[in-house]
Amino acid sequence: MKYGNRELTAHEAAKVLEISERHAEALLKDRLIAGRQLRSGVWLTSKASVERYRATAQSGRGRALSASTAWGLLWELSGRRPSWLPSSTLARVRRQIETFSPEEIVRATSGRTRARFYTISRGTSDISWGNSLVRTGRPAARHLGVRAGNFNYASGYVRDGTSADFARRHAMSEDYEGRNVLFDNTLPITYPGAAMPDAVVAVDMTLTGGEYERERGLLALAMLQRKWMEARQKI
Template sequence: MRYGKREITAADAAAVLAVGERHAEALLKDRLIAGRQLRSGTWLTSRAAVERYRATAQRGRGRALSTATAWGMLWELSGLQPTWLSASTLARVRQQIAAQSAEGIVQATSGRTRAHYYAPSPMSPDVSWEDLIRTGRPAARHLGVRVNRAYNYAAGYVRDGSSVAFASRHLFVEDYDGMNVLFDNTLPISYSAPSMPDAVVAVDLTLTGGVYERERGIAIIARLQNAWRAARGRS
């Protein structure tokens, strides 16, 4: 992996986020900020990775949702039935969709999974899309997001097995600035469609992309939210 001068330390990340160095190290250890750890124990990351976290970090009490509820919110926002939620939980989810901002929805649902970043090795075979439920950049073209057709990026949830096994099978090299993103599959149900629902795609785009992707992801959530409100006669 070649990082060069673009790497920063956990102390640098802490300064950007205005938190303690131990807090920043914990965020790196928990993969909330993408980075790598040297044999010495020192954590390294990049400013881009820190900015990704800062743009979507859950701040304040009461914003974080449980994994199942977060998935349910995105299912509901996509016009699907989150059948795993109780009637009372679904009612609360609908109240939150009606009241929250698009940014708030992204923040509230961002903790339901973890993203792992990889770069393909020169010997890497073509990605087998059948093994992934597409999301993020590769699944966002129909939502009006520009995608560079020259690159076959992988961004998805592994259907069976772990993301680590998938990365090993495809000879991916761990690289926290890599363009291939594998998400831990924490869905509470089986899902056979080739791509995630639109709200999931939009949030994942926001979580893993740069400034353009974040802006587009939030705009898509706002559009879905407005359509959801209109369908229910809410302003």
């Protein structure tokens, strides 16, 4: 069996998160928790998926910002000017960068888009992602101190259309344990770069990876905060 006995039911996930089963099912349906639905209607997920959600779901300071504000915070933290933010919002974003912990930054910016996980269908090999994705996550994070490895998989924002469109074009099957991660591009501007700015890469690595990726992503965010505050002190 593909998933073996590693899966959790919505009821079991609800117990882990200390929420109602109905709430857990809603999170799975909205893909805030990665999972799959059987023909019977039963939802299944994994401990790793639940833990990824837990990292973004705690209450208190750091609740999810609107998409445009969240993108602006990550743009500013990466040393770029978020030109779409009004001055009052930019001032608030700067205060948040000064006071939020890396974990709070992850939670606050986690609602920009949804990650979908895929595997490459059998019979398909040597896929060239070309310029159709803006890279993010671990494949884009080597310069942030991430251990080198085999990154022959997709982790990025689609430039045109939706992640589902991209998956169909490249014969990818949705699979919450898949290594390929696609995001719908909700940026309020056109971005021509090959890879997302560093803070976006770090947050996406934290949200979609395992324990190693979460650890490295949070360390990268802490480093970016230090550099940002040092630069602000020089102004």
